[in-house]
Amino acid sequence: MLTLDRLRHLVAEGDVDTVVMAFTDMQGRLQGKRLHAQYFLDVALEAGTEGCNYLLAVDVDMNTVDGYAISSWERGYGDMEWVPDWRTLRLLTHLPATAMVQCDLVWLDHSPVVESPRAILQAQIDRAAALGFTAHAGTELEFIAFEDTYEAAHDANYQRLRGVNQYNVDYSVLGTTRVEPLLRDIRNHMYAAGMDVEGAKGECNFGQHEIGFLYNDVLVSADNHVVYKNAAKEIAAQHGKSITFMAKYDAREGNSCHIHLSLRGTDGGLVFWDEETNTRTPLYDQFVAGLLATARDFTLLYAPNVNSYKRFADASFAPTSVAWGIDNRTCSIRLVGSGKSARLENRIPGGDVNPYLALAAMIAGGLHGIEQELDPVPETEGNAYTSGADRVPRTLAEARAAFADSKVARSCLGDAVVDHYTNMADVELRAFEAAVTDWELRRGFERL
Missing domain, CATH: 3.10.20.70 (Glutamine synthetase, N-terminal domain)
Structure with a gap:
């Protein structure tokens, strides 16, 4: 910096x-x-x-x-x-x-634009500080890289593009070596831009990769997220390639953006973990309960596009159930770590998420649980996909309705913010409803 x-x-x-x-x-x-x-x-x-x-x-x-x-x-x-x-x-x-x-x-007149994403997150940071807390977060952003340039991808209508890998390269050193010139450039340029780079790994979809960064203050993490996402596209273009962060590019695995978050006291002390008993604190359980209680209300801020909801499929490592579990990747909320590393992972957001809005929603939901002293929610053990728990909204329209009607959202974020982003969803829904898809053309052009 x-x-x-x-x-x-x-x-x-x-x-x-x-x-x-x-x-x-x-x-x-x-x-x-x-x-x-x-x-x-x-x-x-x-x-x-x-x-x-x-x-x-x-x-x-x-x-x-x-x-x-x-x-x-x-x-x-x-x-x-x-x-x-x-x-x-x-x-x-x-x-x-x-x-x-x-x-x-x-x-x-120098009054804040309260609808701007950075202001929305700052308002929740201020709310947490008033209660004696600071929030720290890390975002794990996946993308799919293609050998095609952005111009060639456009001319091909974004179909039949050639991934930089032709098979599942999850954790494959050989698979990441294939695209290391690009990954290395992104890592090194982001380090030079002031980010604490952890590393890169392959993922499941063909050409899918993830570059990780060390957790930080929530506002710093959100700022870094958007700089990285923009720069990664620019660097890919310099390599004659393209990358997409859309939540679901094809029928295989989608791009996630798992968000890790923890609270500390404003003095830096632990509030999620009791070091004497080596267990979670009641406050941590209340925070998780608040996240779950508001998960459907805030899904619009975790999954803001029509395409976002294609990612929520059973047995896909993308969550479909509003549930939590300890180190359980079938749940929406996964608890990991202990002591200073105790944190929760929100697995609902995809690669298309706006990090400011998602982090604001997570803090707002968690603080709601603390303020209302919500009872702990029983842990989901085993397969959350078949648990019978409430489901994450299946469509943008369903998420839009939950957000617009949410008393918690309006109380935490304000009517101006809720109305603004409800209209954003309405705009996207109208555009999608007016579109004729390739699926419709293939099924109907000749046969109907």
């Missing part, structure tokens, strides 16, 4: 000539501007910059859509100010002479 003084030195020496100012949109993507480094230091450093408020009110294709209170033709599509968070200033060594800083969003 860079300090401002270090950035000034690098600019003066000619080692940095471009600064990217960026924020994370609803879809979890980095949006921003590239500024000449000297202009950034002379002007934007103090004044910031602005961008149209439609950036938090568009679909994935950047089309302006109706239904958002903060942005519309009637409101004139005005600006939001971008306020740099200097703790996020970093070098991007995969790009020539480039640094990046991530921004918070405020209105022109």
Whole structure:
């Protein structure tokens, strides 16, 4: 990570000539501007910059859509100010002479844009701090890599692409060696960008891999997640390849984003584990109970797209049951570790998740369990797929209804946030309902 003084030195020496100012949109993507480094230091450093408020009110294709209170033709599509968070200033060594800083969003009167993903997570961080807690998290993000460029993939309608591996390479050293030039570049450039890289491993789908990072403060982990996801695509393109993080690319294994989370006291002390008895604390059980009680309410924030729900299939290592278990990968919530490493793993999110929204939902749900002193939920032992427990929503429409009607979501996140992301789901559902799929064409073109 860079300090401002270090950035000034690098600019003066000619080692940095471009600064990217960026924020994370609803879809979890980095949006921003590239500024000449000297202009950034002379002007934007103090004044910031602005961008149209439609950036938090568009679909994935950047089309302006109706239904958002903060942005519309009637409101004139005005600006939001971008306020740099200097703790996020970093070098991007995969790009020539480039640094990046991530921004918070405020209105022109300097009030926060509460619907922005980073603000939503910050609100839950503040809520936890008021109760005496800090949250730490790590995200495990899977992707599928293809030999095809993004342009070739587009021209092929994203079908019949050639994975960088042609068989299951889960934990295979030989399989990862096949694509090590790409994986190595991603690891090393992300380390240079201030991330604590753990390593890379193969996964089950053809060409599927995962690069892991050490856990950190939840906001830092979310910031790093979106930088990594964007950079990995850019680095893949530099290698003449493409990668996808979509939750379910084909009929084989989907891309998950398992999220590990734990609470500590604001003094750094353990709150999930009793070291004297070497057991979980009642507070930990309440947190887990809150996660389970709100799992269906918050699934929209864990699985935000139509495609997300294709990943929830029995016997697939993606969860279908709202259940918890100790080191049980059939459950939605898996408890692992002990002592300082005691943490829970949320297995619901896929690779398409917005990490700020998912982490905010996890903290909100867990704190709900603590505040309401919810009773512990019995552990699910064995196969959660056949346990008879409540199911994760099967469709985006089902998740949208649960979120919109959730009293807990509205209490924890606020009506403005719930209404904003309910409309996001409505936009996606309308677009999907109007689409004619390849499946329909194959079944109906000649035979119906």
